[in-house]
Amino acid sequence: MGTIVCQACNSTIDHFEDEKVTVLYSKCKCCDNHQAEEEV
Numbered sequence: 001m002g003t004i005v006c007q008a009c010n011s012t013i014d015h016f017e018d019e020k021v022t023v024l025y026s027k028c029k030c031c032d033n034h035q036a037e038e039e040v
C-alpha cells in the first residue's frame with residue numbers, strides 16, 4: 001500500500017493502492033498554504 005505523507009508536518013495525507021510499499025511526499029492543504037514558497 002502506498003502512503004502520501006506531508007513533507008512539512010509528517011502527517012499522513014492519503015493512501016493509495018500499490019503493489020509495493022511506497023511513500024510519496026507532498027504537502028497537506030494546511031502546509032501548502034502556509035509554506036508555499038519553501039522548497040526542499
Ligand SMILES: [Zn+2]
Binds near residue numbers: 008009010011029032
Ligand atoms: Zn502538513
